[in-house]
Amino acid sequence: MAASPPTNASTRMRDQRRSLPDGPGVYLFRDIHGKVIYVGKAKSIRKRVAGHFSNRVTRGAVEMVDLAHQIDFLLVASEAEALLTENQFIKQYKPRFNIRLRDDKSYPFLAISLDEDYPRVYFTRERHRRDRQYFGPYSNAKKVRGTLDLLQKVFAFRSCSGTVPGRRSGSPCLDYYIKRCGAPCVDYQSKEEYRAAIDGVIAFLSGRYRQIERDLEARMKAAAAEQEFEQAALERNRLKAVRSLLERQRVANEAVGTLDAVAIAVDGIDANAQVFQIRDGVLSDRQSFYLSNESAFPLGEVAEEFLLQYYGDAMAVPPQVLVQRDVVECEVLGEVLSELRGSRVEVRVPERGDKRRILELAERNAALALDQERLKDERRRQQRVEALDGLQEALGLDALPLRIECFDISNLMGTNTTASMVVFEGGAPKKSDYRRFNVRTTTEGVPDDFAAMEEVLGRRLARWEAEQDLSPNDPKRNESFATLPSLIVIDGGPGQLSAGLRALEGFRERGVAVISLAKQLEEVYMPGRRAPLRLPHDTPALQLLQRVRDEAHRFAITHHRTRRDRQMTESVLDGLPGVGPKRKRALLKHFGSPEAMLGASRDELESVPGLPSKTARDLYAYLNRTSG
Secondary structure (H helix, E strand, O other): OOOOOOOOOOHHHHHHHHOOOOOOOOEEEEOOOOOOOEEEEEEHHHHHHHHHHHHHOOOOOOOHHHHOOOEEEEEEEOOHHHHHHHHHHHHHOOOOOOOEOOOOOOOEEEEEEEOOOOOOOEEOOOOOOOOOOOEEOOOOOOHHHHHHHHHHHHHHOOOOOOOOOOOOOOOOHHHHHOOOOOOOHHHHHHHHHHHHHHHHHHHHOOOOOOHHHHHHHHHHHHHHHOOOOHHHHHHHHHHHHHHHHHHEEEEOHHHHHOOEEEEEEEEEEEEEEEEEEEOOEEEEEEEEEEEEEOOOHHHHHHHHHHHHHHHHHOOOOOOEEEEEOOOHHHHHHHHHHHHOOOOEEEEEEEEEHHHHHHHHHHHHHHHHHHHHHHHHHHHHHHHHHHHHHHHHHHOOOOOOOOEEEEEEEEOOOEEEEEEEEEEEEEEOHHHOOOOEEOOOOOOOOOOOOHHHHHHHHHHHHHHHHHHOOOOOOOOOHHHHHHOOOEEEEOOOHHHHHHHHHHHOHHHHHHOOOEHHHHHHOEEEEEEOOOOOOEOOOHHHHHHHHHHHHHHHHHHHHHHHHHHHHHHHOOOOOOOOOOHHHHHHHHHHHHOHHHHHHHHOOOOHOOOOOOOHHHHHHHHHHHHHHHHO
16 A cells, blocks of 8 residues: 655655556545555546545545545456445445444344254344344334344244243243144154254345245145145245235336335435345335435435445345446446356446336335424434524523533442543534543542542543643543533532532633532522522423433443443452463363362463463462462
């Protein structure tokens, strides 16, 4: 990768751009701290990067170029390889200005534990394991659970969670009696019969609906021929359930086959992607993804990046993907998806017929979803503004409390005392600015929340003063501590407030308001006011304070539990010279207990597998010196 000479900013960037190659590849914009802020791909890296600097038509594009401090690049052999490499870099660096799924959670999958004798079918967000089969990702967890429920009704697989079916009582559970499981746990169902049911689940999730219908119909007729009328009725009901589902979701003729229709709607920095999964003419799933588009890229570029991210995580790629006319790299995308699928994938723009109608339906859904999300965002914004206005009026502040910091103390009988600082900006959490503190000055075993609060708030003020000596571009600058808050909220009553006021005099001189919020009656204590302020419980102002306080409490108690658990799990083996986690496990496995290891002779220590002789001798000398 290329590096940049240490000249002034404009000259350096100009020189870097001129030195870029005129060939296919991937380029990375890095900021002054070396963080990747954008990853792009191009037929010609030099021309594409030049376009960023000459066509700065949106605020996001201007900000991205202004933040760029260094340009790295990687030449590749083809456009398809450039697309794959770009996607890998986006996953690795998660750049701010690239298209990305807005949700911060992982998307759900349906998994089948094929590594077990009697596989389970279950909902998961886990990392993928090689010995299991996954279907997804899905955008709606509720819908996934509904699908799982239907599958169990039709295919009657086990719902118990262990690797081996059954429970300690040795009798079948309720699922057997309501015809939702064949009870392999008590040998009412053979391994082969159970595996046939799992094969049906796989066929259904793979979209082979006609095969499912034929199999169920054949089983119904076979049971009727054997005069097993109860079993025949059960298979008939399962067949009806599958046909009812398929008819409700049929959107095209069966001849349409298997495909995905992917449509994007873009509005400034927001975008929505709709994926309609069509299997045998049936809409097997409709997924909706909200995208962050900070650079306000056009629809075509958003679609290309989304397709790569989506199918990079998808367990299966269909043989055909329908896209909008704005997507110009259909042939290259087809090459990339073909490599992911292992066979040919056609990426095309439909012109007429059922396929065109399906894509138009996906387009309308994308536009509608974006409109609905915009309305939700506007309502949330208005609610936050209303809460900040009410808080300013109730507390008599000179300006809106745009940055609120809240502090809470957590301990158990005075042990492992910790504190939290959470930050809300514009009425919403800013989790990147959250901070944790280990309290230093309190006596272990003697709870003193007042002293702990005074220490933590004093450290907050000291960090702010120290940060003022650093320039805004200094890599050591911590924006969380460098930013002056508008309002500081202390979790507690008048005692905690008094302790905070002693520590925050420097902040108060600069106009920072300080209050405390007591839990029991939700009373607000303010400096110079003897009686607490009681805000009505249905006011947005109090509800905002409660959200801030509850978030600080959650964050503090999480840190406290982590410290306490770590302390409780500390072993006498911790801190021994030359003994890390691997050797500690080897010692425990060999001796059975820390006590046995502590009493071992030097020869016994030297016989531990994986422990070098020199380390064993040093360990023996250390233990005997310590015990003596």
